[in-house]
Amino acid sequence: MKILLCDDQAVIRDGLEMLLNLEKDFQVVGSAQDGAEAVELAEQKRPDLILMDLKMPGVNGIEATRRIRAKFPEIKILVLTTYDEDEWVFDAIRAGASGYLLKDTPRQKIVEAIRGTMEGKSFVDPAVAGKMMAQISSNQKQPVSVLAEKLTERELDVLRLIAKGFNNADIAAQLHLSEGTVRNHVSAILEKLGVSDRTQAAVIAIQHGM
Numbered sequence: 001m002k003i004l005l006c007d008d009q010a011v012i013r014d015g016l017e018m019l020l021n022l023e024k025d026f027q028v029v030g031s032a033q034d035g036a037e038a039v040e041l042a043e044q045k046r047p048d049l050i051l052m053d054l055k056m057p058g059v060n061g062i063e064a065t066r067r068i069r070a071k072f073p074e075i076k077i078l079v080l081t082t083y084d085e086d087e088w089v090f091d092a093i094r095a096g097a098s099g100y101l102l103k104d105t106p107r108q109k110i111v112e113a114i115r116g117t118m119e120g121k122s123f124v125d126p127a128v129a130g131k132m133m134a135q136i137s138s139n140q141k142q143p144v145s146v147l148a149e150k151l152t153e154r155e156l157d158v159l160r161l162i163a164k165g166f167n168n169a170d171i172a173a174q175l176h177l178s179e180g181t182v183r184n185h186v187s188a189i190l191e192k193l194g195v196s197d198r199t200q201a202a203v204i205a206i207q208h209g210m
Contacts, residue, residue: 001118002029004047006038006064007080008056012103016051016080019107026114035064042068042075049076049114052097054088062091069096069196076117080110093203096196099123120167122199147208150192158185162198163205 003026005013010033017028029045032038036059038050050068054061065077079092079100089100098117101110102125113123148156154175161171168182175182186198195201 001026001049001114002045002047003027003114004030004032004038004041004045004050006032006035006050006056006061007053008033009053012053020111020114023111026111035059035061035067038064039067042072046072047075049078049118051080051110051114052077054079054081054083054092062088062095065092065095065097073196078113078117078123080105093197093199096200098197098199101125116167119169120198122165122202124199147205151189155185155189155192158182159189159201159205162186162189163202165202 003020005016005028007013007016013031013033017031020026020028029047030041032041034056038052038061039059041047042050052061052065059067061079061081065079068075068077073096076098077096079097080103081088081100082103092100099113099122101113101123105113105125116123147159151159157175158171161174166174168179168186171177172179172182177185189201190196190198193201193204195204
């Protein structure tokens with residue numbers, strides 16, 4: 001698994017590279033000190049996943065995430081930052097981040113999040129998830145019927161399970177479908193909802209009371 005690191009602090013980048021390279025299935029293929037360099041290295045190295053800091057000089061992590069996901073939607077981006085403010089969280093997810101971790105996350109949890117993200121799961125730090133759910137709950141929920149106008153009944157079933165954090169294999173088992181069929185449903189859902197990532201789709205589902 002090819003991983004690119006992006007953080008404006010060299011000590012963080014060096015520490016992460018040392019720790020991640022201990023995993024036999026991980027290979028750190030590049031290290032960027034800001035968002036602009038991350039965009040360049042993403043094109044050169046074509047990593048499977050980027051660990052992205054957010055608040056950096058010049059091009060920040062949110063803008064870098066937006067640019068990379070627009071050009072290379074197959075690259076997963078996992079935020080690793082010290083910032084848990086609502087604005088940063090929602091902006092990162094809207095930009096296309098697949099997960100959001102804080103820098104005090106234990107090393108093994110980061111490793112698990114990287115592997116899980118590549119499997120299609122969404123990882124959000126519990127402290128961040130609590131704020132996210134509170135923010136969503138404080139907003140007036142739109143009826144599920146709004147989504148029913150866009151999605152088929154089977155797509156709604158898949159979306160409900162996405163919102164619960166299920167990956168494609170879990171969804172296939174729950175709905176007695178093949179993983180290929182589930183992948184097709186997920187692609188259709190993302191396109192119809194106008195989002196680039198299943199994390200964003202999950203947020204929409206929660207907003208509609210699913």
